[in-house]
Amino acid sequence: MQKALSKRKYVIVLIFYITGILFVMRLFYIQIIDRSYLLSANSNVLRHITQYPARGLIYDRKGKLMVYNEATYDLMVIPRQVKNIDTLELCRLVGIDLPTFRDRMKKIREYSVYRPSVFEKQISKEAYGFLEEKLYKYQGFYVQPRTLRKYGKPIAAHTMGYVGEVSPDICESDPYYKSGDYIGISGIEKSYEENLRGHKGAKIIMVDVFNREKGSFQDGKYDTIAEMGKNLYASLDMEIQEYGELLMTNKKGSIVAIEPSSGEILALVSSPTYDPNLLVGRVRSFNYNILAQDSLKPLFNRALQATYPPGSTFKLVHALVGLQEGVLNLQTRYGCSMGYSFGSVHVGCHAHGGPLDLIGSIAISCNAYYCNVFRTILDNSEFPNQAEGYRTWRNYVTSFGFGSRFDTDIPNVLSGFIPRNEYFDKYYGKNRWKFLTIISLAIGQGEILTTPLQLANLAATMANRGYYYTPHIIKAVGDLNHQQEKYREKHTVPISRQYFEMVVEGMYQVVEYGTAHYYKMDSIPICGKTGTAQNPHGKDHSIFIAFAPKDNPKIAISVIVENAGFGATWAAPIAFLMIEKYLKGSIAKKEVEERMINGNLMNVK
Amino acid sequence: MREERNIFRNIDWILVFLYLALVVIGWINIYAAVYNEQHGSILDFSQRYGKQMVWIITSIVIALILLMMDPKVFTAFSYFFYGISVLSLLVVLLIGKEVSGSKSWIDLGGFDLQPSEFAKIGVNLAVARYLSTLNIRMEDFRTKVNTFMLIGIPAILILFQDDTGSALVFSAFIFVLYREGLSGNVLIIGALVIVLFVVALMINKWIIISLLGVVAVVWFFLIKKNRRDVISLLGLFVLVAGFVYSVDFAFHNVLEDHQKQRINVLIGKETDLKGAGYNVNQSKIAIGSGRFFGKGFLEGTQTKYNFVPEQSTDFIFCTVGEEHGFVGSVIVIGLFVGLFVRLVNAAERQRSGFARIYGYGVASILFIHFLINIGMTIGLAPVIGIPLPFISYGGSSVFAFTILLFIFIRMDANRLQLV
Numbered sequence A: 001m002q003k004a005l006s007k008r009k010y011v012i013v014l015i016f017y018i019t020g021i022l023f024v025m026r027l028f029y030i031q032i033i034d035r036s037y038l039l040s041a042n043s044n045v046l047r048h049i050t051q052y053p054a055r056g057l058i059y060d061r062k063g064k065l066m067v068y069n070e071a072t073y074d075l076m077v078i079p080r081q082v083k084n085i086d087t088l089e090l091c092r093l094v095g096i097d098l099p100t101f102r103d104r105m106k107k108i109r110e111y112s113v114y115r116p117s118v119f120e121k122q123i124s125k126e127a128y129g130f131l132e133e134k135l136y137k138y139q140g141f142y143v144q145p146r147t148l149r150k151y152g153k154p155i156a157a158h159t160m161g162y163v164g165e166v167s168p169d170i171c172e173s174d175p176y177y178k179s180g181d182y183i184g185i186s187g188i189e190k191s192y193e194e195n196l197r198g199h200k201g202a203k204i205i206m207v208d209v210f211n212r213e214k215g216s217f218q219d220g221k222y223d224t225i226a227e228m229g230k231n232l233y234a235s236l237d238m239e240i241q242e243y244g245e246l247l248m249t250n251k252k253g254s255i256v257a258i259e260p261s262s263g264e265i266l267a268l269v270s271s272p273t274y275d276p277n278l279l280v281g282r283v284r285s286f287n288y289n290i291l292a293q294d295s296l297k298p299l300f301n302r303a304l305q306a307t308y309p310p311g312s313t314f315k316l317v318h319a320l321v322g323l324q325e326g327v328l329n330l331q332t333r334y335g336c337s338m339g340y341s342f343g344s345v346h347v348g349c350h351a352h353g354g355p356l357d358l359i360g361s362i363a364i365s366c367n368a369y370y371c372n373v374f375r376t377i378l379d380n381s382e383f384p385n386q387a388e389g390y391r392t393w394r395n396y397v398t399s400f401g402f403g404s405r406f407d408t409d410i411p412n413v414l415s416g417f418i419p420r421n422e423y424f425d426k427y428y429g430k431n432r433w434k435f436l437t438i439i440s441l442a443i444g445q446g447e448i449l450t451t452p453l454q455l456a457n458l459a460a461t462m463a464n465r466g467y468y469y470t471p472h473i474i475k476a477v478g479d480l481n482h483q484q485e486k487y488r489e490k491h492t493v494p495i496s497r498q499y500f501e502m503v504v505e506g507m508y509q510v511v512e513y514g515t516a517h518y519y520k521m522d523s524i525p526i527c528g529k530t531g532t533a534q535n536p537h538g539k540d541h542s543i544f545i546a547f548a549p550k551d552n553p554k555i556a557i558s559v560i561v562e563n564a565g566f567g568a569t570w571a572a573p574i575a576f577l578m579i580e581k582y583l584k585g586s587i588a589k590k591e592v593e594e595r596m597i598n599g600n601l602m603n604v605k
Numbered sequence B: 001m002r003e004e005r006n007i008f009r010n011i012d013w014i015l016v017f018l019y020l021a022l023v024v025i026g027w028i029n030i031y032a033a034v035y036n037e038q039h040g041s042i043l044d045f046s047q048r049y050g051k052q053m054v055w056i057i058t059s060i061v062i063a064l065i066l067l068m069m070d071p072k073v074f075t076a077f078s079y080f081f082y083g084i085s086v087l088s089l090l091v092v093l094l095i096g097k098e099v100s101g102s103k104s105w106i107d108l109g110g111f112d113l114q115p116s117e118f119a120k121i122g123v124n125l126a127v128a129r130y131l132s133t134l135n136i137r138m139e140d141f142r143t144k145v146n147t148f149m150l151i152g153i154p155a156i157l158i159l160f161q162d163d164t165g166s167a168l169v170f171s172a173f174i175f176v177l178y179r180e181g182l183s184g185n186v187l188i189i190g191a192l193v194i195v196l197f198v199v200a201l202m203i204n205k206w207i208i209i210s211l212l213g214v215v216a217v218v219w220f221f222l223i224k225k226n227r228r229d230v231i232s233l234l235g236l237f238v239l240v241a242g243f244v245y246s247v248d249f250a251f252h253n254v255l256e257d258h259q260k261q262r263i264n265v266l267i268g269k270e271t272d273l274k275g276a277g278y279n280v281n282q283s284k285i286a287i288g289s290g291r292f293f294g295k296g297f298l299e300g301t302q303t304k305y306n307f308v309p310e311q312s313t314d315f316i317f318c319t320v321g322e323e324h325g326f327v328g329s330v331i332v333i334g335l336f337v338g339l340f341v342r343l344v345n346a347a348e349r350q351r352s353g354f355a356r357i358y359g360y361g362v363a364s365i366l367f368i369h370f371l372i373n374i375g376m377t378i379g380l381a382p383v384i385g386i387p388l389p390f391i392s393y394g395g396s397s398v399f400a401f402t403i404l405l406f407i408f409i410r411m412d413a414n415r416l417q418l419v
Ligand SMILES: [Zn+2]
Pocket: A336, A337, A338, A339, A349, A350, A352, A365, A366, A367, A368, A369
C-alpha cells in the first residue's frame, strides 16, 4: 500500500514542474516576445521634454538690443497619465469653464493619448506660480517653458517680421518642426530663421507614479542640449529708425536710408506701421486680423513692396547714360518753353529761366531737357534704330539695380518694372513704337516702376560715384565681427566716375539753389533730387532722394510721401531731417521737424 | 554526543543552500525595491531592507536553535502547537489590528505579528501527527472528516479576518492528502471545478447548461442504456448544471464588487487599467520591461518609482523580473521548483510517517504560495495578497517559513536514527 502511494510523488513533482514551465513560458512571452510592456514602462516613467532654445537676439548697429525674449509657460498634458484631478480647480486656474475643458481634452485625446499636447498656451504668470506649487496634484499635466519675442521699442515692425506657430504644411515638409513650434513668418525672423531658432534639445527625465521628477534617464546619455539661436547684428540704427517712424506719423509712405560704403540699411520705415509687440503670443492672430482688415494696410511694407514711378529722380540716370554714351556733355543746353512738344505730343514743365545746361537741368529739374536727352540716347547713330537704343539704355538702368530683385536678406523685396523691348513690341507691335511712344519714361513716369529701396540704392550709387553694395539689413550673424561675406561684393555701374561727379554736382545744386533749396542746411553739404510720382488714383506722391555729406558720404536716402504732391514739399524736408539726425544727432530747425511730425496726409487722396 | 555531531553531517545542505539563496535574493530585491538615494546605507533600520536584514539574521539563529532541538519535541507537541495556533487566530479576531483591509495582525510593540503565517506550521504538524497515528487510514470516512476539520477550522478563522489569500493556502494540503491515499479524482475534480468556475463566469450560464445538455444527450446514445448509467448520467448533468448556476448566482449575489472586479480582470472580461486591473497591469509592465537580462540592479524604474504597488511584499517578483530580466526570473523559479522537488524527495526517504507527511506539507504550502504569488504578478492568477516565501518583505512570513522549513530539515537530519 505505502509502496503504491509513494508513486504518487511523481504526480506531485510533475505538477511542480508543469507550474514552473508554465511560468517560464509566460515570462518568455511577456519579457521577450511582447514588446508592448517595455513601451508601456517607458511611457510610465520617461517624459521626453523638448528643450526649446531661446531665439537669437537682435541688436542694432550700435549694439543696442532691439529684440529679445520673454519667458512664458505652456501647460502641457499627457492624457493617459491624467488621473484623479480636481478638474474644477484646474479650470479656475486656467480660466476656462468645464465644457471647454472637456472639449479640449476630447480633442487632445483624439490626437494622442500618450504624447504630450499643449493644453493651454502661454498661461498667465499667476496661474504658473500657482500651478508650479500644485502640479503634483494634477497628474498628467506639466509646464513647458517657452519664450516669446519682446520688442523694447515699438519700431521696425515690418523689418523684424513676426514669429508664429508653424503651419501644418511646414511641419510635414521639414522634420525639424513639430506641431506647436514657433517659426519666423515674415521679415528678418523669416529670412534668418535657421540662425535665430538655434537647436532644440531633448531631455529625457524619469517620473514616478505621482508624476514627480526623479532625475534624468540613464544619466542623460540620450539628452541633447538646446543650443541658443545665434544673435543678429542689424545694420539698422534704432535711433533714426524711430525718428523716421516719428516723422512719418499720419503719412503714407516710406523712408529707406543706406550707408553707401557698405550697403547697410540704416533705417527702413514703412508708414503706417504697428507695434510689433501686437503680433506676439496668444493675442497674435486676433491683432493680426485687425491689422489685416485695416484699410490703411499697416502690414504692407511699402519700403520694399510698393512700386512707384520714380519721377524726376530718374533724370539722374538719364544724365549718366547720356554722358557715358557721348550724346550729352556738361555744356549741352536745351531750351524749354513750358515743356517739350513734338507734333501732338506735349510734356509739360514748370516756368524757369533757360536754356539750361546739364547742372542746371538737374537743379531745376527741367522736363524738356530730359525729353531731349532721352531722345538722343535712343537716336544714337551707333544703333540701327531706336529700339536698339532703348535696349542699351535699359541695360544701363538695370545695372543700378532697377527692374530686378535684390538678392538680399529681407524677404519679399519686389523688383519694380523696367520694360524690356519685348514688352513694348507686344504692347504696340514690333517696330510700332519709338521715342515719342515712350516719351514719359524721360521724366520717370509711364511704365517704369521702382521701389523705395531701389531709389535709396540709386542715392547710394550716386554717393559712391558709380557702384553699390546690395542693400541688406543684417551686418553680422553670431558675432559682430563676423560680417556677412555675401554683401561685400561691389556692383559697379558701367559709367565713368567723372560723369558721376558731374551729376553729383547737379544734385548738390538741387539743394544749393534748385528745387529743394528751401530746406538747405549750411552745416551739411547735401546732394539730392526731387521727384513726383504721378498717381492716376489721386494726388501725386512726393519723392526725394539724397546723400550726405557730398564728399565721403555717410548716408543715402529715399523718402516717399504718398499723396503729398511735389517732391520738395514733404519728402525733401523729411530726408533732410533724417540726414541731420543721423549725422549731427540733433535737429537745428525745430519748427520744420514739428511741422513734419504733425503733418497729417492720411486722408488726402 | 555522537548524535550531536551527526546532526550537522546529516543535514540536507542542498535544502539549506536553496533556503539561503532565496533569502539573499529576497533581501537584494527588497533593497532595490525601496532604494532611494537618501537612504543608501544597507544598515538603515528605518528602511525595510534594514529590518528585513534583522529578520533574516534572527531567522538563521532560530534555524540553528531548531537544528539543536530534539526532533521528538515536534511530534510530542504538535497538537499543542496546533492549539496555540488556533487560539492566536481567535485572539487576533478579538484584538487584531487592521492593515489594508485584513484584520490579521497583533501589535507586539514594534513588531506586527501575523498569526496566520504561523498557523500553517501548527496545522502541518497536527495533520502529520494525526495521519501518522497507527490505525488511521485515509480511506476511512472518519479520517477524512477529522482531517478536513483540522485544516478547515484555522482556515475559516483566517477567512473571518478577511484574509482570503492566507486561507486559500490551506488548500495546499490536498497534495498531502493525495499522497496519503485520498483518491486521485480529488485532484481531477478540483481542476475541473476551477475550469468550470472560470467558464461559468465567462460565458452565459444558459449557454453552458444547454451545451452540457447536448453532451449528456450524445453520451446517452453512446452508452449501454442500462438504468444505473442513465440515472448517474442524469445525476451528473444536474450536478454540473447546478454548479454552473450557483457559481453564476454566487458571483452576482454573494461576492462584493471589488472581488467581482478582480475576477473579471483576471478572466479578461474587464480591462479597467486604472481600477482593479491597475496592479496586475503595472506588475506585468514591470516584469515585461525587464526583457532578457533585465535593467540591472537598482535600475528598475517601475518598481522604484512606485508604479507597482506593494513592491516589497506581494509584488516583490516584479523587481526580480524588471531588474534581472528573464534570466533572473527563471533562476528564481528554478530555485523554487528545485526546493519543492528536493523537499518531496527528502520526504519520501523518511522512515517515519510523521516526518514524511510534514515534509509534503512544507513542499505543498510553499508551492501554493509560489503558485498564487508569481501567478498573480504575471497575470495568471487573481490578485491575492500572499507573500512569496523567503523573498517577500515581512518579519512574520520570514520567521514562519524558516521555522516551517527547518523543522523538516531537523527531522530529515535524524532520518537514519530509529524512531
Ligand atoms: Zn523746363
